[in-house]
Amino acid sequence: MRVNAIQAVPATDIRALLLDLDGVVTPTAEVHRRAWAALFSNELRARGASPDYSDDDYFTYIDGKPRHDGVRDLLASRGIALHDGLPTDAPDAETVWGLGNRKNDEFARILAEEGVTPYPGSIALIDAAEAAGIAMAIVTSSRNGKRVLEAAGLADRFPVVVDGVRAAQLQLPGKPSPATYLRAAEELGVPAADCAVVEDAISGVAVGADGDFGLIIGVDRGVGEHALRRAGAHVVVSDLAELVEHVQTGALRWKQPNDRGEEATS
Known part of the structure; x- marks a missing residue:
């Protein structure tokens, strides 16, 4: 377990969890990776x-970002520039939005055929947080956020959902800007300093530092503990079940380090 930075000492109490969806609550990050691989390999x-597309490309250029930004950044890494086009572009259009919509069609196909089951450890944390009176919101760059929550049977568990569709409606920039997370905190009525950001993506972890959130929890689903810590994670776990005891005992709190990079330890 890698949660030694959480302290049961007088510090900022965490009153809300702001959770990414894909790769944090549901294993849909794997579905996204498969859909991106199908798109860019071809x-x-x-x-x-x-070089050919690889999983490293996903973590470096795509993970956690709005879809069209991921398309643009991956293509740029190969010296390819396309017109952005429009969000309404057909999936066969050779534009940034067209390629993004092509990927989304593949994602929707896999999700419809295979469904999605939430991570058991994530459900355990959600149950514990609910019992402890900790508020929760989903914050995801995905425009499929509500579709995934419904497929996972979690549509009624989160009073606030700020996904890619909602962010576009509100004209909020995507990660690594903290705007969507700050919006979720505002809608929950909890100051950012009392919120924990829970992310598996480097770009998402960076949100916590930029938004001055009280606790940044990195979930290592493949990007690596050191990469998440370099991006600003105070705590890194491989499964959210590792945090359940801290929630149940009221010890989910963070003692700020004296200067950046020095963690409090137990």
Whole structure:
């Protein structure tokens, strides 16, 4: 367990959890990775671009970002520039939005055929937080946020959901800007300093530092503990079940370090 930075000492109490969805609550990050791989393996090969697409590309250029930003950044890494186009572009359009919509069609196909089951450890934490009176919100760049919550049977567990669709309606920039997380905290009525950001993506973890949130929890689903800590995670776990005892005992709190990079330890 890697939660030694959480202290049961006088400090800022965490009153709300702001959870990313894909890779944190549900294993849909794997579905996203498969959909992105299907898109870019074909697209890069068709354009004669190298190197071939890999999982490293997903973590470096795509993970946690709004879909069109991921498309643009991955293509730029291969020296390819496309017109942005419009969000309404057809999936066969050779534009940034067209490719993003093509990927989304593949994601929706996999989700419809295979469904999604939440991580048991994440459900255990959600149950414990609810019992402890800790508020919760989902914050995700995905425009499929509500669809995924419904497929996972979690649509009624979160009073606040700020997903890609809602962010666009509110004209909020995506990660690594903290705007969507700050909006979720505002809607819960909890100051950012009393909120914990729970993220598996480097760009998402960076949100916590930029938004001055009280606690930044990194969930290592493959990006690596050191990468999450470098991005600003105070705590890194491999499964959210590791935090259940801290919630149940009222010890989910963070004693701020004296200067950046020095953690409090038990």
